Amino acid sequence: MMADVIPPLRVAIGEDNTDLAEVLSMLIDLQPDLQCVGHAAASDALQALADTAAPDAFVVDLQLGDGSALPLLEHLRAARPDCLLIAFSGDNNPLLEAACREAGCDALVRKDGRPMAVIDTLRQLRR
Numbered sequence: 001m002m003a004d005v006i007p008p009l010r011v012a013i014g015e016d017n018t019d020l021a022e023v024l025s026m027l028i029d030l031q032p033d034l035q036c037v038g039h040a041a042a043s044d045a046l047q048a049l050a051d052t053a054a055p056d057a058f059v060v061d062l063q064l065g066d067g068s069a070l071p072l073l074e075h076l077r078a079a080r081p082d083c084l085l086i087a088f089s090g091d092n093n094p095l096l097e098a099a100c101r102e103a104g105c106d107a108l109v110r111k112d113g114r115p116m117a118v119i120d121t122l123r124q125l126r127r
Contacts, residue, residue, distance in 0.1 A: 006033070009126055012053060013039035014046040014060035014069060015088065020111075024059065027115055034122060041065045043072040050076065057084035057125075059109070059118055062091065062100070070103045077104025084125045086118065 011028050013036060015021035021039040028036040037053035040046040042065045050058070058076060060069050073085055087100040090111035100108045107121050 008033055008035040009057055009084075009122060010035050010037045010053065010055045011057045011059060011122065012037050012046065012049050012055035014041075014043070014058065014064055014072070015039060016041040016061060016063075016065035023115060024118060027119060028122075031119060033126075034119065043067075043069060046072065047075070050080070055083065057086065057122055059086045059088050059122075062087050062089040062096070070099060073100070073103040073105055084122065086121055086125070088118065 011034055013021050013024050015024065018041065021041070025036040025039055028034045037055050038049045040049050044066070046060065046064070060073060062069050073087065076083065077085060085105045087105045087108045088111060089096060089108065092110065097108050106125050109117050109121050
């Protein structure tokens with residue numbers, strides 16, 4: 001009897017630092033259980049990517065090129081309640097986690113130099 005094959009988790013990235021977005025994309029694509037479907041630097045571009053690529057998960061910098069991503073995260077949660085939403089931030093404000101939860105995020109990952117934290121969080125939330 002063959003084991004069920006689980007398709008890779010399709011991940012969209014919202015990050016206005018192009019180098020970081022490309023590193024995250026490559027890191028995700030190196031994982032057999034994950035697939036990056038694209039990245040965008042602004043809220044409208046990420047929304048368009050969401051509409052065309054149908055991701056299962058989003059990793060979104062809280063400060064995109066066009067401002068705070070919290071309204072976008074709230075919109076994504078309302079429009080796609082089954083998607084995983086991970087906020088990604090270099091801000092160490094202790095109140096940020098509560099704001100992310102209120103916006104509908106499943107997790108907040110800090111930009112602390114450990115890119116594998118994003119991968120680990122995606123895997124933990126998928127279970």
